[in-house]
Amino acid sequence: MPDAALIERRADIVEALRRIVPGEGVIVSEAERRVYESDGLTAYRQLPLVVVLPSTVEQVAAVLRHCKEAGAKVVPRGAGTSLSGGALPLADGVLLGMAKFNRILGIDYENRCAVVQPGVTNLAITKAVEHAGFYYAPDPSSQIACTIGGNVAENSGGVHCLKYGLTTNNILGIEMVLMNGEVIRLGGKHLDAENYDVLGVMTGSEGLLGVVTEVVVRILPKPTTARALLVGFPTTEDAANCVAEVIGAGIIPAGMEMMDRPAIRAAEAFVKVGYPLDVEALLIVELDGAPPEVDHLIGKVEAIALNHNATTIRPSRDEPERLAFWSGRKAAFPAVGRISPDYYCMDGTIPRARLAEVLTQMRTLSEQYRLAVANVFHAGDGNLHPLILYDANKPGEVERAEAFGADILKLCVEVGGVLTGEHGVGVEKRDLMGTMFDECDLAHQERLKCAFDPDGLLNPGKVFPQLHRCAELGRLHVHAGRLPFPDLPRF
């Protein structure tokens, strides 16, 4: 329940924020606050108490310090592209927008890194360095809009993370502000932390531990060449076996994506790139590196695909064709959006060996819930994106889609996988955390939050199914002075 007493103090909070961030940086009118009411998970909406858009680290620190003193909750936000409701506002919380931190502060080719503010978009980093032959590797589908600060909060991935890693493997340092206003620098242009890897645990903490105000990202030299193979299979089992054998043969493709029949049909109808329509599963395998290596590996992958009953094999002949192969995959979500009024995108990861079984089970669930599902899949790393098709205007379909989605994620956990591969827990999967972690696991995570934010004011209500007070979590039960374990081996 929102804190009514705090909402009553709204005018005081607004006034205090205006003293910290003068001018247009504090947004109060309902019409302007409406812009911030949801993120990429549009099923959830909530008007924030007030929006503040600071433009300096000092302002961020002062805003957080004031909110801590006032007991006001804070929700940090980058571009608002989270697919798990990570930036969903609170009725009794200040929304802290980082959009004004939009400058690239420095590019250091000698040390292969760039220093950027958190509101810089993911793609803008690559755009700024590509003239020198470099790029920033993690490439979430929303890269044109999503910000690097949000990428750090969510530990974002993309189609190339099998070979090049997620955000956590591609950043070297951050500057961050704690809820008490302290500014902390972690890492820098060097590799490896000097004590506990606080940078590592900040990455993917979904805005619950601190607010990132600067990021040092690693930039990589662009591979000499990249080619893609389009491979069609008569069954998803064949495709899954092919993927396993490619990796078993020691090949780590730059990307390895799978689509099932409904996804292929939707994508082809949308972009018309010549995807085969007579197959049950389509793989896009991208190989990059030195030209002789790419040719060598394309030959190997072709041979493996043939072994697994591939009916279509098309290597890209040039760069436009490679991009065409990808255009269908990259447009898969909007393509599905064309054939269904609404869709709900899931994000579990499974051990790849269980893929065929999970897809079969998913078809049974699809019949049970009377909702169609299309699958796109980061096949290389086992990250599934089932798209559940529904119509929000039909009574009961939203609820059915959510229940179907929850069943899919539970299935992922049952077969040894996890709830989320790259979209984050947010509010969406919060209540499913118990399927993967027991109370003790979660208590260890929540106590870590207490070390950063003892009052629980930063982005509360995300990730954890229940809110606990730090004092209650901190208790330790020891029966002092006696030996409760007489059977323990002693030497």
Next chain:
Amino acid sequence: MSRFAPADLDELRDAIGEALAVEEPLEVVAGGSKRGLGRPLQLPRMLDLSRLAGIRDYQPSELVLSAGAATPIEEIDAALAEARQMLAFEPPDLGALFGLPAAVAGRRTLGGALACNLSGPRRIQAGAARDHFLGFRGVSGRGEVFKAGGKVVKNVTGYDLCKLMAGSFGTLAALEEVTVKVMPQPEALSTVMLCGLDALAAVRILSGALASPHEVSGAVYIPALATAGLTSLSGSTAVAALRLEGPDPSVKFRRERLLAELGLDCEASSLDEEASIAFWRAIRDVLPLAGPGDRAIWRISVAPSRGGELGEAIGHRLDTRWYLDWAGGLVWAAIEGADDGGAAVIRDAIRGADGRGTGHATLIKGSPELRRSVPVFEPQPPPLAALVGRIKESFDPRRILNPGRMVEGS
């Protein structure tokens, strides 16, 4: 000192629970090969994890391996080699550096490598130990069993506590089982050797190589003084080396391109596969600085472009043998004759003339007196040090696990 050697997760929990009950802190040990790292401990109890060993799940095509935390690296390497895979972060064997008997050095464990976050030359391309650490189960200093992460390569469910365990030197939890990402072994390997360069020129060349698209997986510079520790180079001039790995046709192509593009005016040669394996293993294991004597050994992490000047700056002021890994980003230095083991000079050099340089120095080897008197890990600014203290407290409020191993009084 009483020793406790739990055989399973329940016994591990009980051992820590009992230590809590009687308020006797534990020194956490698995193979014992890294006991010399960190501040010296004199604790009433030893928690020996070595029975928590054995590979529990390994599916080569999933690129994932789960094992008891105390599984010897040798056993893991052997299992991976059968499927032509490897631990890509190249966990070092510091046995020779520490002068350990082979039997002790051979007991180095996967959990130990992760807990110390030690990585070899391939770190510049494949990432550190922490980047390959996917999940774990263990017992915190609260005497409670907990787990984090998962057994798949891509996972963002909950806080990434693996990162926190990596490099925590057993001060937060005793690990019982760990899951790591494994990678295919490269088909072929070649090393380009460049002779006679000075440090600054070498760093420029190594940096140029890493900025090329030729996927360099090792970039090291060894001044003449430090070549004595390498039998293959002993007594030669300074050497810079670049490693190329991958399918055979690719390695050949990239080597030619690299040599052409670097525009070298020094002598270049190649090491064949067998010599390359030995050379990079020696770099991984810090052999250029191994040998008799009680030099203080430092591991210094800085922006790669600063490595050469830093090595030279320290060398001018102290009796130092040093070399560079990670294209200059990692300076290994062995120092003799300084009362503080060279701590003040090294840490001043990291901050640089303007006081704004970033990086850190860790005293990897030194006498117990030295490790007690100078900070083994880089001192942190007060707000960060306080945060690190609160993190320790959240996992281990009674300071029962390796207290004082990283920071005095923590």
